[in-house]
Amino acid sequence: xxxxxxxxxxxxxxxxxxxxxxxxxxxxxxxxxxNPTCGDEVTLRVKVDGDTLTDVSYExxxxxxxxxxxxxxxxxxxxxxxxxxxxTGEDFMRLMxxxxxTAVADELEDSLEDAVAFAGVSKYPARIKCALMSWMAxxxxxxxxxTPTETAPTEEPA
Amino acid sequence: xxxxxxxxxxxxxxLPLDVEAVRADFPxxxxxxxxxxxLVYLDSGATSQKPRQVLDAERWFYExxxxxxxxxxxxxxxxxxxxxxxxxxxxxxxxxxxxDEVVFTRNSTEAINxxxxxxxxxxxxxxxxxxxxxxxxxDEVVVTEMEHHANLIPWQxxxxxxxxxxxxxxxxxxxxxxxSDLDTVVNERTKLVTVTQQSNILGTMPPLAPIIERAxxxxxxxxVDGAQSVPHQPVDVAALGADFLVFSGHKMLGPTGVGVLWGxxxxxxxxxxxxxxxxxxxxxxxxxxxxxxxxxxxxAGVPMTAQVIGLAAAADYLTALGMDKxxxxxxxxxxxxxxxxxxxxxxxxxxxxxxxxxxxxxxxxVEGIHPHDVGQVLDDQGIAVRVGHHCAWxxxxxxxxxxxxxxxxxxxxxxxxxxxxxxxxRHAQRFFGVDGGEEA
Numbered sequence: 001x002x003x004x005x006x007x008x009x010x011x012x013x014x015x016x017x018x019x020x021x022x023x024x025x026x027x028x029x030x031x032x033x034x035n036p037t038c039g040d041e042v043t044l045r046v047k048v049d050g051d052t053l054t055d056v057s058y059e060x061x062x063x064x065x066x067x068x069x070x071x072x073x074x075x076x077x078x079x080x081x082x083x084x085x086x087x088t089g090e091d092f093m094r095l096m097x098x099x100x101x102t103a104v105a106d107e108l109e110d111s112l113e114d115a116v117a118f119a120g121v122s123k124y125p126a127r128i129k130c131a132l133m134s135w136m137a138x139x140x141x142x143x144x145x146x147t148p149t150e151t152a153p154t155e156e157p158a
Numbered sequence: 159x160x161x162x163x164x165x166x167x168x169x170x171x172x173l174p175l176d177v178e179a180v181r182a183d184f185p186x187x188x189x190x191x192x193x194x195x196x197l198v199y200l201d202s203g204a205t206s207q208k209p210r211q212v213l214d215a216e217r218w219f220y221e222x223x224x225x226x227x228x229x230x231x232x233x234x235x236x237x238x239x240x241x242x243x244x245x246x247x248x249x250x251x252x253x254x255x256x257x258d259e260v261v262f263t264r265n266s267t268e269a270i271n272x273x274x275x276x277x278x279x280x281x282x283x284x285x286x287x288x289x290x291x292x293x294x295x296x297d298e299v300v301v302t303e304m305e306h307h308a309n310l311i312p313w314q315x316x317x318x319x320x321x322x323x324x325x326x327x328x329x330x331x332x333x334x335x336x337x338s339d340l341d342t343v344v345n346e347r348t349k350l351v352t353v354t355q356q357s358n359i360l361g362t363m364p365p366l367a368p369i370i371e372r373a374x375x376x377x378x379x380x381x382v383d384g385a386q387s388v389p390h391q392p393v394d395v396a397a398l399g400a401d402f403l404v405f406s407g408h409k410m411l412g413p414t415g416v417g418v419l420w421g422x423x424x425x426x427x428x429x430x431x432x433x434x435x436x437x438x439x440x441x442x443x444x445x446x447x448x449x450x451x452x453x454x455x456x457x458a459g460v461p462m463t464a465q466v467i468g469l470a471a472a473a474d475y476l477t478a479l480g481m482d483k484x485x486x487x488x489x490x491x492x493x494x495x496x497x498x499x500x501x502x503x504x505x506x507x508x509x510x511x512x513x514x515x516x517x518x519x520x521x522x523x524v525e526g527i528h529p530h531d532v533g534q535v536l537d538d539q540g541i542a543v544r545v546g547h548h549c550a551w552x553x554x555x556x557x558x559x560x561x562x563x564x565x566x567x568x569x570x571x572x573x574x575x576x577x578x579x580x581x582x583x584r585h586a587q588r589f590f591g592v593d594g595g596e597e598a
Binding site: 006012037039040061062063064124130 | 529530534535546547551560589
């Protein structure tokens with residue numbers, strides 16, 4: 001049944017028992033993102049030490065998909081370098097554009113861990129933005145809190 | 159709401175419309191969704207489905223008549239002009255108006271913007287006769303807290319452009335318009351009062367008579383947003399007594415891309431244009447131009463001719479059903495649905511919980527399940543509802559909910575559709591493990 005494809009048990013677990021929820025100090029940047037078509041909201045803070053994302057804290061309200069997504073994202077990105085976290089975000093974006101293609105999900109399983117369970121969401125265009133909201137907020141907050149240094153593992157354009 | 163409060167004893171009064179006969183006119187209702195499920199379309203408040211008669215009218219126009227009306231002297235141009243103006247007569251008659259008081263716009267939103275921009279264009283118009291309804295500093299515009307964004311943002315913007323002040327009437331806890339401060343909110347500084355005839359999210363039908371009376375007593379214009387009323391109840395502009403009425407074709411079985419601004423003749427005559435260009439002019443010279451009288455003054459460019467003709471077919475279709483019957487049909491469904499939904503533990507109706515001064519838009523929340531998730535489970539069963547803030551964000555904020563699930567009814571809705579909705583909500587509760595009143 002399609003509905004279970006989207007509402008994987010792992011997603012409902014994150015929704016009912018969110019990881020890392022609550023706004024914490026200290027932080028380097030705070031952003032507030034909304035989904036204007038439905039009113040879902042997330043306030044998200046990041047703390048960066050050097051290149052490392054040492055904390056992501058958040059408050060939000062929204063549907064199970066948006067709330068589970070931010071919880072799964074917390075598990076994935078805290079402790080990673082900012083470029084690695086953003087690369088994981090790119091992988092998640094690819095998953096959301098996969099239209100339910102299981103090959104894409106298989107390929108991204110190592111990178112996305114629990115978050116690969118959101119593969120079923122990609123079959124429902126109206127819900128993709130729910131899943132992406134927190135990742136957009138993370139990208140925004142990271143850009144405010146952190147600028148690539150010469151030692152950062154990002155490629156400068158030639 | 160508690161389970162014991164309402165026993166679902168409410169009977170099904172016989173529906174005034176023959177649902178099966180009506181459904182046979184709507185080709186889309188014959189399709190299935192989500193792996194073969196019957197389409198239960200409860201989202202007419204967002205846009206209505208179209209009967210074959212409307213589709214045939216548009217096809218007839220394109221296959222037989224298509225030409226730009228009010229231009230050219232060839233046979234098709236004459237016939238297109240005749241068809242377009244005959245459609246105006248039909249649509250005017252549908253709301254008890256004179257044809258030259260009916261302006262075709264893209265939708266209600268554009269009709270409202272037309273008036274809002276005309277009132278700021280009046281400030282700088284070179285023609286003295288267009289200054290009458292100019293808005294500026296010290297003037298006030300009054301809206302209500304239950305307006306659709308389409309009847310809020312244009313007025314916020316008008317006030318920002320002109321320095322006027324936006325004021326509003328609030329809501330009561332039971333989903334009604336709060337008129338307790340009507341006499342202070344609407345005062346000698348008020349230039350225009352605008353109010354919905356039927357809230358798209360709450361279903362509430364505010365009492366318009368005292369608002370119109372007060373507004374006219376202080377010399378203000380009154381606009382009525384009929385986007386959710388004209389499709390669902392008889393509306394007669396003469397009886398209404400307002401200065402403007404707006405509505406959209408696509409919500410009343412008509413095509414997208416056509417809406418109506420009705421305005422009292424002497425008010426329209428004193429308004430400068432909003433959009434300018436071809437066919438709205440009188441004389442054009444390089445140094446400056448003069449404008450045609452209404453309604454042409456407000457219909458720049460080649461109009462949405464086929465859509466206007468489709469809308470006239472929709473008006474004819476509704477007239478044949480009888481708007482009194484349409485309203486009674488939806489009231490019976492609403493009464494039944496309100497009782498059935500409120501009998502479900504955890505369901506809270508946002509808006510009036512009885513059918514007094516209420517239309518058929520029913521918004522509700524289900525404890526422990528976000529409206530998006532309710533909507534998703536319903537969708538999986540073929541039931542189309544709207545979820546979110548319904549372009550009325552201040553309303554959901556007022557009632558302390560992030561969003562709602564909304565069901566809306568129309569001429570093809572039957573008790574089986576309501577039963578599907580109610581069972582669908584129960585299914586959502588089981589799916590998310592919040593049934594039996596055991597909230598998460």
